[in-house]
Amino acid sequence: MPSQRILSGRGLVFLAVLVAAAVLVPVLSLAVPPASPFHLSAYAVTLVGKYLCYALLALALDLVWGYCGILSLGHGAFFALGGYAMGMYLMRQIGARGTYANPNLPDFMVFLNWHDLPVTWWGFSSFTYAMAMVLLVPGLLALVFGYFAFRSRVTGVYLSIITQALTYALLLAFFRNEMGFGGNNGLTDFKDILGFDIQSAGTRAALFSASCAALALGYVVAAAVTASKFGQVLVAIRDAESRTRFLGYRVETYKAAVFTLSAMMAGVAGALYVPQVGIINPGEFAPANSIEAVIWVAVGGRGTLVGAALGAVLVNWGKTFFTGVFPEYWLFLLGGLFVGVTLFLPQGILGLVDRLTAPRRPEPPAERPVAPDEQVLPAPVAE
Amino acid sequence: MPSTRIVAALLALLAGIGAGLGAARAAPVDDALAHFAADKFPETDVGIDALVASGAPTAPAVLGALSDGRLFFDPGSRKVYVVDAAGTLDDAATGAKAADVTQGGLKKVRLNNAIRSKIAAAVGGLDLVSPDRTKRLAAADTAFAAHDAKARGAVEAALAKEEDPAIKAMLVQARAAIVAASGTGPEAERLDAIATLKARGDGDALNLVDQAGAAPDASPAVKAAAASAAAAIRFTLAVWQALQNAWYGLSLGSVLLLAAIGLAITFGVMGIINMAHGEMVMIGAYTTYVVQQALASSALGGASLLVAVPAAFLVAGAVGIAIERLIIRHLYGRPLETLLATWGVSLILQQLVRTVFGADNRPVAAPAFMAGSFHVGGLEITAGRMWIVVFTVGVFAALQIVLRATPFGLRMRAVTQNRRMASAMGISTGRIDALAFGLGSGIAGIAGVALSQIDNVSPNLGQSYIIDSFMVVVFGGVGNLWGTLVAALSLGVADKFLEPFAGAVLAKIAILVFIVLFIQKRPRGLFALRGRAVEA
Amino acid sequence: ADETVKVGVLHSLSGTMAISETTLKDVMLMLIEEQNRRGGVLGRKLEAVVVDPASNWPLFAEKARELISKDNVAACFGCWTSVSRKSVLPVFKELDNILFYPVQYEGEECERNVFYTGAAPNQQAIPAVDYLMSADGGNVKRWVLAGTDYVYPRTTNKILEAYLKLKGVKPEDIMINYTPFGQSDWQTIVSDIKKFGSAGKKTAVVSTINGDANVPFYKELGNQNIKATDIPVVAFSVGEEELAGMDTKPLVGHLTAWNYFESIDTPENKAFIDKWHAFTKNPKRTTNDPMEAHYIGFNAWVKAVEKAGTFKADPVIDALIGVSVPNLSGGYATVMPNHHITKPVYIGEIGADGQMNTVWQTPGLVVAQEWSPYLEGSKDLIGDWRSPMSCGNYNVKLGKCGGAA
Amino acid sequence: MLNVDSIDLFYGAAQALRKVSLTAELGRVTCVLGRNGVGKSSLLRAIVGQQPIRGGTVSLAGEDVSRLPTHARARRGIGYVPQGREIFPLLTVKENLHTGFAPVGRALRHVPEEVFDLFPVLKTMMHRRGGDLSGGQQQQLAIGRALVTRPKLLVLDEPTEGIQPSVIKDIGRAIDYLRGRGDMAIVLVEQYFEFARDLADSFAVMDRGAVVLAGARADMVEHEVRAHLSV
């Protein structure tokens, strides 16, 4: 019923795991000697840190898709924009230590014979400014894009496809060297962040903990939003948008608000991702990346938040594992995993967990009713 | 083809028209041929001149062989041989069979583009008086393109003899081109040339008119005539250019349509977010490859593409049916999960093809009827593209008939609109679903046949069309086949009108932005179904 | 017996780049197998660790890290696109390992941990232009620089543009065009080229069009009847492998510039091709330039390891400079202090059989200019990793090394 | 014709039907009554095969059809007018009617005249999309569509819902006519007591998933039945 508890038992477990990881991982990687079996290598720390960023992206996506039925096939764009904002800060940190030793310009501008720093780059030497951009750029784009689209009542696949068009257009734009963001190569070869060597084990551990914290915070925010009456209106919109309007709710405001919030979360995820993987380039805008993010959510369990995060970590871990161990056959395994999850775990992994932990609960109906937003073909609805 | 050309050249030689070629008949052919055996381009170049000058009866044959890469030499003896079409060796000097020599010890006389051009010019001069009409026409065309002052005599000689009006006109143009390009000669002749070129009205003519106008000693009258002719030609060209862009747009649009049309069924009508659609296209393309390989040596080799169409339909359709029965079937009522499952299927199919055929591209040859291009006025239309447009129209029409005029089409639409009720009406939903998905996949496979003609046949083929396909179906309005048609064509045309001044990348970005904005205006696509029936 | 020594193979086996990179993985497996048959290196067997970075750039960095820190490889052979190299670069520097990069690239880089066995622009692009400007090449006066829209074509074209202008080509005689990755509709562009080429001056196309887009590009050239004698196209990214996937009839006479052709008639090459056919059990598998680059890189590495007497990265990096190994065209490739190698340059014509026939070659070996003298930002830089300089970007004007922290 | 024998039906863990039995004979109308949510529609869904049953059997003309899929039952002669009409929204009225051709032989693939006699409004709307029709028009279309399949058993779920009084009378006359033809068994779920009473040959009253009162028309005592229908 209304005003449920914000954090379920599952949510608390999830937060506890994150807090524990945020504390334990730095200890295991910094204080435990490398020889010890409990030592965590920089490789492992960074890898898991990356998964956590993906998990935050998945969480952001689940917020709009799972609860409000907005299937964004362009969420990677917000992630990438956040990443670029962070990347630009990191580039400016290099200063005169670049290949061409130019104190004013990043290397790629020097070798393309540029002379002045483009306006878009101004201010990025400041960490505060850059962090503000991490939130503002994706947030503003989502707000403008979302406000117009939702006001025009673009829904369902139409919305999905224009979000895809958005990220695709950004992909092509960022490929262009003229854009001034490093073209296809993007931004890379970072040196330090806030004065700390970006490659040192300490910085890595700190970035890891920051990712844990961001994910935890993102989760608490998302859980609070979904537990509020606002969240229930979102679900109402998801299931019967026009009915919600007839009750007097301004659907476009709700959608734009949650879309913007979600985009900002994705931006933060991207910003944390970049220093850990060491590169940001237009490939992050690829539509396939955004589709994959949707898939993480579906694998974990749509509309569960925790499941989305879990799905992101699991699928990516699977990818890492399979590409290393079965480089020639990993696509069979990953593809098979996706097919298997849909066929055998219709509510995602978390659905399975639910079924196993609460065996006496009534079985879910064989055919879940289709929410109107999912209806690809518009369904006939009341007069 | 080469052999007829040689015959023609020979006839010309024997008739003694080769502008002084006959006189030098006694010159030692062997000397000329020796240059070919030096295995150096400058020597080869000299050899060609010497051979033409020698007037040897075997010269055309040798030159033909050289340009076709059939001229060999023995590095030891420095003797030169021609390999004829049947693969036997002839002594280049005498034309006699060289029975005692084998190809194994011989080296090919190497060619480059400069040499190819030279041979073409040498052989082309001979062709101007060939008895073969098409050959003369081609030679006149070449003479126009080359507008080489040295050829003026040959052109005029040919003009005097020529009776065919089309060729005559072409020769007149060639002479005009020579006059215009040379920038010399009496004023009347120049004005005449400008008028001829203005009537021709293409890009080459424009260049030549400009050259005539810019000649150092051009009189004011010539200058004025050239300027007005240039303006007139520019206008004509602009008109043709617009038409040309429209054609490019149409042909791009029909490729988009072909790629999207199967998706218009599996996604548009059935509501399955079919991420494996591109892979069905890919399977069609690989089927084309396999069919072509299998038929390569058989009598059907030339028609392999025609065989590939039904084959691709069946193969992709069968794969589609298998996917439907094994996976999709369990997902009706959960449309979003089809996204997840078909994405998985798409990964599996890509890797499967990569494992079976390898990661690299497979070659698919174009049949003769799809090669080359032809002109309609100032329009250049490439045969391959034209056939794809025709093919697309055919597929579209056939599909419309199936969907609108057969019980299957009606049942399919009923099933996808309300599965439970359709079943209660006695429609076997399982069968219809499988067939419908099979149909959509089969059509995607057919698209693959056409795409194998213009794109890579590689495991990634499908990936490059999937986004565009969804874009087209959605832009047109989901569930509306006509919408898909109009969307594909208009996106194609818009792209091709933007590309010339925005560049390919910006044009593509502009199109995407346009789609985003357009959907704001029409949130259910171009041809949105309206009314209570579709209200959500 | 000693433990094996691991060697990383970092090439995409899936995704868009698999088309090109899969072969390089195979050739590495062949070279390693062969080396093991000869008894390995320093008495130890080599073991290839193959991973799939799946044409995904951040995944390249992750996989590089995995190879180096988890699998403890002694060196890596990998990458194709420049962006993948840029992506792994910080990892190789941080973990101090060696990458052999086998593909022609845009230059403007000289890193201690990377050995560039592919061509720098002056080992491929510049000679190709020189050839076309020569009488043999047809005295080309007008130029179309067509490329895929990414950093390698853009930089290469920038260099070429500067070079052409230096040679007196007027700006209106240069047309530059970029297309997206995977461009498949070339109608407009090819017709523009045709128009550009009909201005009365001999015109050629310099193509830095990337992999996938080439097939439809050449098909369109053929369809619009652009013959090599009219407007020749010289390509830098089209090799035997790409041609194997095309119907080459309409392409005959168009040109490519590389440092190796499968058709080069030397005993070394013949032996290599035979081994390759035997290894892949496919008598039709082609060989190409990046494969030769790996062949050279691998042999150089083996030699340097033997010279250094250890597999440790630092001594091997130092030992690599100056190592000379045979290439497949009958000469030697020497690893220079700038971590690039010496290469002959060949211009070849595409034949109907999908092979290149050499029409021109540089008289001797060309040393790489990692920093282009034609670009303002880099014309004063040199790279030399020998001590005492030990620097990849020494500014001769300022007399100091850039970027050193 | 129809014999429902002691069936149980569940939605998940919730039982919607408990040992329900019902019979219907050719030329006779069987009426099912009951308050909201007692399981009337569930019973019909069990008969047509849209919802699987746990126990008991459904047999048609002596054949056990309990395990047959819906479309196979339709082919054996069940015509269904569901609650909520379930018109195919994007098909035209004509196409909606033609979906009824699936289970019949080629010779019968035309819309029987009586459909237009009963519901003349359909004739004027042949080319409009079914989903655009008004609620009552859709209801008429749903009945017409079921008749196209030439059913031996016609199952109607609240067919008068949302229909104007004159057409309710027409429907009543239509059911009477169909009964009179004697080649069809009719099961009618109805809330509207008078309507049911006027038509029923036999009846069953349901409450909480079970049949609590059943019998022939003569046994249909108004106040007893109404007692079960009131709240």
Add this chain to the structure above:
Amino acid sequence: MTDPVLTSSLLYLDDVRVSFDGYKALRGLSLVLAPNEMRAIIGPNGAGKTTMMDVITGKTRPDTGTVFFGGSVDLTKRDEAEIANLGIGRKFQKPTVFENHSVDTNVLLALKAPRGAFDTLFGRAARDRRERIDGILRRIRLWDHRARRAGDLSHGQKQWLEIGMLLAQDPKLLLVDEPVAGMTDSETATTAELLREIARDHAVVVVEHDMAFVRDLGVKVTVLHEGAVLAEGPLDQVSADPRVVEVYLGR
């Protein structure tokens, strides 16, 4: 706005015309409703009753015609949410509820309260809210079903839930489309009583085909036919009208 009829009316429709792809659903419909008036609307299937409600609630824009609410608000210029916030609530002909929400959340979402995103995100639950919801749930006899998914309700139960949502909304004007379809006779009587009670301080427009129910309401009846008013007056008067008998009631 000097027209006295307009200013004194709660709802004022004049010459409203609506057509769909050429099909004329409303052909010059005019209707005036006084504050706190209850009006029954009857008319043949397809007469345009539901379309009229669509026009009032902003779902359908009329081609021409005026629609005023409260004397001065032009409804044709407003969207659905604005109109709902003006105080116009609606029960749909085909029950439309939030299927994945529980029954009581459905009522909660309908409950009169600020609708802004900010309000719902940070707003505090009022103390009396729970009671209001419980009261409504009991009244529509879904108290026992309050925790169930609304999608699992039977057809009739959903009808009731919609009525409950309408009550929760507490609008100035209630538009009720076929409230008793699928109800038993006794439920129908209860509903009539409920509506009469509401009508004491609300305006109500009821569309029904159940004549017994309309009679129970005991209010003025408007008969629509082919998109326009055919007759108006007390039920006995209009049901005696031969045209009404001909097109609607039948013989």
